[in-house]
Amino acid sequence: MTAPETIPTQTQRETFVLNLGPQHPATHGVLRVKMTMDGEYIVRAEPVCGYIHRMQEKMGENRTYAQFLPNTSRIDYLSAMTYTHAFVGAVERAARLAVPPRAEYIRVITSELNRISSHLVWFGAFLLDLGGFTPLLYAFDDREQILDLLEGITGSRLTYSYYRIGGLYNDVDDAFVKGTREFVARMRPRLKMYRALVTENIILRKRLIGIGPISAEMCRKYGATGPVIRGSGVAYDVRKIEPYSVYSEMDFIAPTFPEGDSMARYLVRMEEIAQSLRIIEQGLDKLPAGPVMAEKVPRVLKLPSGDYCYAVEAARGRFAVRIVSDGKEIPYRVKLRSPSLSNLSLFEEASRGMLLPDALALMGSLDLVIPDIDR
Amino acid sequence: MTNLLKILLTEPFRLVLALVVIMSFVGLNAAYLVWVERKGAGRFQRRPGPTEVGYAGLIQPIADAAKLLSKQLILPDGVDATLFRLAPLVVMAPAMISLALVPFGEKLVGRDINIGLLLIFALGSINVMAIMLSGWSSRNKYAIISAARVVSQNVAYEIPTLLVVITMILATGSMDLNEIVRQQAGFFWKWNLFRLDVNPLAPVTFLVFYICMLAETNRAPFDMAEAESELVAGAYTEYSGMGFGVFFMAEYANILLGCSVATVLFLGGWQSPVGIWSGLFWFLAKMYFLVFSVIWIRWTFPRTQFYGLLNLSWKILIPVSLFTLILTSAMMKIFHGFHGV
Numbered sequence: 163m164t165a166p167e168t169i170p171t172q173t174q175r176e177t178f179v180l181n182l183g184p185q186h187p188a189t190h191g192v193l194r195v196k197m198t199m200d201g202e203y204i205v206r207a208e209p210v211c212g213y214i215h216r217m218q219e220k221m222g223e224n225r226t227y228a229q230f231l232p233n234t235s236r237i238d239y240l241s242a243m244t245y246t247h248a249f250v251g252a253v254e255r256a257a258r259l260a261v262p263p264r265a266e267y268i269r270v271i272t273s274e275l276n277r278i279s280s281h282l283v284w285f286g287a288f289l290l291d292l293g294g295f296t297p298l299l300y301a302f303d304d305r306e307q308i309l310d311l312l313e314g315i316t317g318s319r320l321t322y323s324y325y326r327i328g329g330l331y332n333d334v335d336d337a338f339v340k341g342t343r344e345f346v347a348r349m350r351p352r353l354k355m356y357r358a359l360v361t362e363n364i365i366l367r368k369r370l371i372g373i374g375p376i377s378a379e380m381c382r383k384y385g386a387t388g389p390v391i392r393g394s395g396v397a398y399d400v401r402k403i404e405p406y407s408v409y410s411e412m413d414f415i416a417p418t419f420p421e422g423d424s425m426a427r428y429l430v431r432m433e434e435i436a437q438s439l440r441i442i443e444q445g446l447d448k449l450p451a452g453p454v455m456a457e458k459v460p461r462v463l464k465l466p467s468g469d470y471c472y473a474v475e476a477a478r479g480r481f482a483v484r485i486v487s488d489g490k491e492i493p494y495r496v497k498l499r500s501p502s503l504s505n506l507s508l509f510e511e512a513s514r515g516m517l518l519p520d521a522l523a524l525m526g527s528l529d530l531v532i533p534d535i536d537r
Numbered sequence: 538m539t540n541l542l543k544i545l546l547t548e549p550f551r552l553v554l555a556l557v558v559i560m561s562f563v564g565l566n567a568a569y570l571v572w573v574e575r576k577g578a579g580r581f582q583r584r585p586g587p588t589e590v591g592y593a594g595l596i597q598p599i600a601d602a603a604k605l606l607s608k609q610l611i612l613p614d615g616v617d618a619t620l621f622r623l624a625p626l627v628v629m630a631p632a633m634i635s636l637a638l639v640p641f642g643e644k645l646v647g648r649d650i651n652i653g654l655l656l657i658f659a660l661g662s663i664n665v666m667a668i669m670l671s672g673w674s675s676r677n678k679y680a681i682i683s684a685a686r687v688v689s690q691n692v693a694y695e696i697p698t699l700l701v702v703i704t705m706i707l708a709t710g711s712m713d714l715n716e717i718v719r720q721q722a723g724f725f726w727k728w729n730l731f732r733l734d735v736n737p738l739a740p741v742t743f744l745v746f747y748i749c750m751l752a753e754t755n756r757a758p759f760d761m762a763e764a765e766s767e768l769v770a771g772a773y774t775e776y777s778g779m780g781f782g783v784f785f786m787a788e789y790a791n792i793l794l795g796c797s798v799a800t801v802l803f804l805g806g807w808q809s810p811v812g813i814w815s816g817l818f819w820f821l822a823k824m825y826f827l828v829f830s831v832i833w834i835r836w837t838f839p840r841t842q843f844y845g846l847l848n849l850s851w852k853i854l855i856p857v858s859l860f861t862l863i864l865t866s867a868m869m870k871i872f873h874g875f876h877g878v
Contacts, residue, residue, distance in 0.1 A: 178678065180678050180679075186769065187765055187766045187769065188766050188767060201685070202682060202685075202686075289839060290766060291766045292766070292839040292840060293757060293758070293760065293764060293766060293839045293840025294837075294838060294839030294840070295578070295582070295836060296578075296581050296582050296836050296837060298582075299582035299583060299584060300582070300583070303583060363838065363839065365758055365838050365839050365840070365841050365845070366839050368841070368842070368845055369839065369840075369841070369842060369845070517842070517844075518682070518767060519761070519764065519767050519840075519842055519843075520842065522766065522767050
């Protein structure tokens with residue numbers, strides 16, 4: 163058996179293979195990383211995907227658009243809203259359906275709520291990776307408020323399937339509007355507390371600053387998007403670059419940090435929570451009256467032949483749905499471009515030569531959701 | 538009756554009695570510190586903690602122990618069976634013996650010897666060997682990484698600990714724990730923590746000792762050896778049932794021991810802070826306060842990196858403790874004349 167080419171041959175150091183996963187606390191799911199280690203230094207970390215592959219794309223190709231809709235909540239279970247948004251967006255674009263403005267505003271509000279809840283899960287799980295147990299429970303306390311709000315209007319707490327082709331499942335009620343305003347008011351001081359409790363902690367800063375640098379070049383090479391590329395100083399945000407829905411009417415910034423280390427990615431996400439709160443507030447202020455469902459949505463939906471794509475900014479980056487239709491009820495091809503796979507791809511290059519705990523901090527800062535990688 | 542009492546008070550019986558008491562003390566403490574830790578963690582995390590088994594979950598530790606006892610001790614393929622079975626005992630025994638040397642009260646000490654401090658630190662270093670043994674014999678890569686971490690970490694905290702201890706021996710002129718406590722009689726400013734006339738940096742010395750104690754007991758933020766998000770359970774990965782339970786108990790026994798030694802060296806042991814009613818109560822109060830602070834830290838801070846500990850040790854702890862050692866010896870020479878020498 164020949165040695166992998168990455169092992170420095172001149173030193174002939176003895177390496178061993180460490181199997182991280184498929185069941186390992188740091189991988190948050192069934193990701194397996196085959197690590198060739200030199201002591202605690204990583205010579206090569208090779209992610210092995212596919213343990214939770216569910217053929218989401220193939221499922222899209224043998225059922226109608228409405229039947230595939232619930233699947234979109236289950237690809238990245240933490241950003242069910244945004245993923246459904248991309249799918250219904252693609253279908254609406256193809257079918258030339260005009261979605262009522264009220265529905266679009268509610269979509270933006272709920273998507274941003276979903277983004278905050280996803281970032282809160284990441285925040286807790288990331289700190290858990292770093293050995294801090296308490297922030298998880300604090301984050302889940304806040305997330306609980308969001309889940310309660312969304313449960314009130316959608317009926318579910320994780321896989322919402324709230325958006326429908328042409329609009330929404332149902333309208334929001336006053337309780338939701340009032341509760342969301344209360345949540346925004348509650349969340350701002352909580353973010354200050356997180357800064358005091360976690361962000362400014364010296365141990366956390368030592369663990370994150372300068373650890374796992376990812377250059378903008380590397381992000382482009384592997385197609386990394388979302389907080390990962392924004393943490394490398396590139397202001398790439400689908401909501402800004404190719405505004406969809408009513409994001410062009412919202413006043414917010416896509417936070418970027420040029421350092422490219424784990425701390426930068428951490429700060430991007432924390433700042434994004436604050437920006438999402440701003441978007442939600444504006445959305446509630448501007449929320450127009452009117453219907454939440456387009457008229458004339460055909461009962462049997464057949465998209466005209468063609469190639470349609472719709473991209474959204476999910477919590478982990480750019481999520482795009484591409485539908486190739488041949489005019490039938492069932493699409494010819496459904497392509498799901500999920501951000502986690504691209505974000506994971508750079509792990510092998512970025513983790514080379516790192517210490518195991520630092521590499522796991524880097525992996526945590528990529529915010530991987532394993533079903534989103536495998537689809 | 539008096540004869541029986543006389544026999545019971547002879548040295549061998551006294552020692553056996555002391556060890557039995559210490560063992561039950563450690564056992565009870567380990568069980569109920571787990572409860573305190575879980576309950577405390579619950580409070581820190583805004584949840585109630587254990588509530589189901591008994592009132593406020595008070596029987597939970599007993600249920601846990603029963604569960605661990607009833608489990609099979611799995612011996613994985615290819616482990617070094619002797620060392621694998623030996624390691625939990627080797628980790629537990631030194632902590633027990635060391636606690637027999639700690640003066641809980643003026644007369645309440647298992648074995649009052651004049652080099653108690655030295656013996657405790659000699660026994661304390663066995664702890665590292667035990668974890669290394671368990672890691673090595675487990676035939677598990679995570680366990681071996683953990684064992685390597687423990688050994689490399691050892692240097693980082695042992696040196697400043699011993700420098701601090703030497704400082705304290707210089708300041709007190711004794712290695713007899715009870716004698717050190719006796720010297721701190723009176724109000725709380727007589728405690729070594731506030732003896733600024735001998736060691737102007739005494740609180741800093743205490744802090745160095747406290748940090749090293751956290752590292753020595755493998756507690757957060759220095760729990761790299763069993764960093765569960767990286768190494769699963771570190772050196773204990775392959776242990777099941779009571780094998781794991783004994784390691785768990787040893788962790789708490791070591792916390793008790795570390796806090797006891799800190800109490801004796803710096804906080805006046807069983808001496809009362811107001812000069813009257815000295816005794817066991819004050820010792821336990823001070824010790825449990827330190828134990829609580831250890832738990833508090835665990836549930837507040839994230840874990841450091843092991844090079845973080847090495848940096849902290851070589852760049853801060855060792856220079857600081859070396860400086861306090863030199864300072865104390867100078868102060869002793871100039872103002873106190875080295876205990877009459």
